[in-house]
Amino acid sequence: MKKVEMSKGYRKKSIKRQLEAYSFLLPNLILFILCSIYPVIWTLKYVFYQYGGIGTAAPKWVGLNNLIRVFHDEVYWLSVRNTFVYGFGKVLIIIPLAFFLALLLSRQTRWNGMAQSMVFLPTIMSSAVMGLVFYLLFNAYNGEINQYLMNLHIIDAPINWLGKKHAMKTLVITAIWGGVGNYMVYFIAGLQQVAKDALESARIDGAGAVKTLWYVTIPMMGPILKIILMLSITSAFNDITNVMVLTEGGPNNATMVMALYGYKYFFPISASESVISQYGYGAAVSVISAVIAGLVTVLYLRASKKLDDIY
Amino acid sequence: MEIKTKSNSLSIKAGKMCAVLFLVIMIVFTLYPIIYTVFGSLKTNAELTSGGSFLPREWQFKNYYQAFVQADFVKYTINSVILAVSATVLAVVTCALAGFIFARRNFIGKKLFLALYTSMMFISLGSVTLYPIYQLLRTMGLSKSMVGLVIALTGGQAVNVLLVMGFVRGIPKELDEAATIDGCTIYGVFARIILPLMKPILAVVALFVFRNTWNDYITTLIMTISNPKLQTLTVAVVQLKYSVNAAAEWHIMLAGASIAIIPILIVYLLCNKQFIEGLTAGAVKG
Numbered sequence: 001m002k003k004v005e006m007s008k009g010y011r012k013k014s015i016k017r018q019l020e021a022y023s024f025l026l027p028n029l030i031l032f033i034l035c036s037i038y039p040v041i042w043t044l045k046y047v048f049y050q051y052g053g054i055g056t057a058a059p060k061w062v063g064l065n066n067l068i069r070v071f072h073d074e075v076y077w078l079s080v081r082n083t084f085v086y087g088f089g090k091v092l093i094i095i096p097l098a099f100f101l102a103l104l105l106s107r108q109t110r111w112n113g114m115a116q117s118m119v120f121l122p123t124i125m126s127s128a129v130m131g132l133v134f135y136l137l138f139n140a141y142n143g144e145i146n147q148y149l150m151n152l153h154i155i156d157a158p159i160n161w162l163g164k165k166h167a168m169k170t171l172v173i174t175a176i177w178g179g180v181g182n183y184m185v186y187f188i189a190g191l192q193q194v195a196k197d198a199l200e201s202a203r204i205d206g207a208g209a210v211k212t213l214w215y216v217t218i219p220m221m222g223p224i225l226k227i228i229l230m231l232s233i234t235s236a237f238n239d240i241t242n243v244m245v246l247t248e249g250g251p252n253n254a255t256m257v258m259a260l261y262g263y264k265y266f267f268p269i270s271a272s273e274s275v276i277s278q279y280g281y282g283a284a285v286s287v288i289s290a291v292i293a294g295l296v297t298v299l300y301l302r303a304s305k306k307l308d309d310i311y
Numbered sequence: 312m313e314i315k316t317k318s319n320s321l322s323i324k325a326g327k328m329c330a331v332l333f334l335v336i337m338i339v340f341t342l343y344p345i346i347y348t349v350f351g352s353l354k355t356n357a358e359l360t361s362g363g364s365f366l367p368r369e370w371q372f373k374n375y376y377q378a379f380v381q382a383d384f385v386k387y388t389i390n391s392v393i394l395a396v397s398a399t400v401l402a403v404v405t406c407a408l409a410g411f412i413f414a415r416r417n418f419i420g421k422k423l424f425l426a427l428y429t430s431m432m433f434i435s436l437g438s439v440t441l442y443p444i445y446q447l448l449r450t451m452g453l454s455k456s457m458v459g460l461v462i463a464l465t466g467g468q469a470v471n472v473l474l475v476m477g478f479v480r481g482i483p484k485e486l487d488e489a490a491t492i493d494g495c496t497i498y499g500v501f502a503r504i505i506l507p508l509m510k511p512i513l514a515v516v517a518l519f520v521f522r523n524t525w526n527d528y529i530t531t532l533i534m535t536i537s538n539p540k541l542q543t544l545t546v547a548v549v550q551l552k553y554s555v556n557a558a559a560e561w562h563i564m565l566a567g568a569s570i571a572i573i574p575i576l577i578v579y580l581l582c583n584k585q586f587i588e589g590l591t592a593g594a595v596k597g
Binding site for chain 2: 017018020021022024025027028029031032034035036037038039040042043054097100101104105115116117118119120121122124125126127128129130131132133134135136137142144147151177180181182185186188189234237238240241244245259262263266267270271272279282283286287289290293294297
């Protein structure tokens with residue numbers, strides 16, 4: 001008799017505990033389901049439908065057609081190629097630059113702190129607003145960059161920075177501008193974790209600065225370097241705002257990246273364009289892009305594990 | 312022997328020179344576009360497009376007047392402030408509550424939700440997901456209101472919830488237990504014990520959410536499609552690129568850009584340390 005009462009009381013208490021827990025979780029959980037879970041499920045569902053949005057024909061089941069169409073879509077694969085060019089360009093330049101900056105600025109002095117804040121400054125700026133500013137700066141005829149280069153007689157004729165030939169380079173330059181401070185701070189955090197006594201013993205053994213860097217600092221930064229590389233690779237796949245504002249994916253798809261290519265089937269890329277409302281196809285493009293990004297991440301993790309074995 | 316040390320110290324000097332030169336180039340590179348924006352916003356359009364001096368010849372403060380009055384930037388500034396502040400408050404409150412409970416209690420479904428929160432950090436479908444969110448808000452009748460915009464901009468906050476959770480896990484559990492013995496409910500433990508200790512991590516969350524909402528372009532652009540009156544500074548500035556006489560309005564664009572970046576610059580001046588340290592806190596935990 002007594003036992004039953006106790007378990008009843010326990011159950012009541014347990015229910016109360018559950019309710020308490022959910023009263024804490026619920027505000028965020030609602031947002032999470034609304035803005036994170038639901039859209040993913042929606043997108044996965046519409047991969048298999050043909051749909052033009054509210055006010056058009058009802059969604060029509062088309063099976064794997066959208067996915068098959070993606071595989072035959074030349075512009076899409078061009079955008080994949082562009083994403084890789086952009087990503088590799090950005091990572092290959094930004095990582096050494098950031099590492100070098102970190103090496104120079106990692107000692108905590110006042111000047112170093114100021115230099116750090118200045119290099120970090122672009123990362124807090126809106127990439128959209130700065131995209132507009134870069135659009136003016138790199139403008140072929142009136143932009144200040146060409147004006148300077150011509151005044152200094154480095155070039156004779158204005159360079160069409162946003163033309164087919166140079167647009168991708170320009171985009172990478174702006175991406176480096178916006179991101180180098182970020183990776184510098186990661187590297188500084190990593191450098192501070194390199195054990196002081198290892199550096200000390202290298203110094204006592206008579207290793208010079210370059211040797212210490214190559215044989216002690218860099219190997220000891222291995223694990224953090226891996227994380228930083230991974231962050232830089234995955235973030236490069238998601239860069240879309242600066243592409244959208246600066247080049248709009250053009251000219252003639254020269255800077256179209258995969259994230260923007262899926263987007264254009266949902267929303268207009270610029271105010272002067274109209275939307276091609278093909279939500280099913282856009283969903284298929286986005287899912288395949290996400291899979292490609294995931295594959296790259298997995299391959300990278302495997303490769304970096306192999307590197308571990310070699311060391 | 313003497314020659315050797317001399318050449319050594321020479322090469323060290325040369326190395327130092329190179330390092331300083333490299334730093335100067337990098338700092339010019341990072342600061343130049345910002346300085347261009349601020350000085351450019353004080354030039355005439357002719358001076359901007361035909362190539363003038365580095366500093367404005369005559370400081371055209373009326374560019375700002377034009378931006379604020381003719382381009383209606385007063386309204387957009389108010390929108391930006393309301394939006395950034397509300398999203399920040401909503402994110403901080405919800406992340407604090409959720410992060411705390413994930414760290415401190417076991418409840419039904421916790422494992423599932425934790426797995427979902429973590430996996431959302433890796434699944435990235437990009438801006439495409441804005442369409443279903445927009446549609447959902449529309450059926451809820453929120454697509455034309457500030458409330459809907461705040462919800463869409465705040466979003467799931469999965470990363471920040473996990474960040475707060477990690478931080479709370481580092482706070483000794485004995486504190487909770489002592490408070491419980493003293494008669495505190497879980498709400499009391501949260502409000503009186505943990506919340507004050509969470510301040511550093513919540514400051515990081517607040518700073519980053521504020522920056523992200525203030526700077527956001529795509530989400531705000533899409534969520535204000537059916538009610539452009541709610542546009543923010545960032546969106547309004549970029550839209551100037553597509554205005555009919557854009558070529559004659561560079562000075563207005565740059566004045567708008569300055570108005571959009573100056574508040575965040577001030578925030579950065581006040582707490583650049585927190586920005587930089589917060590970034591590493593996020594990266595190491597996440």
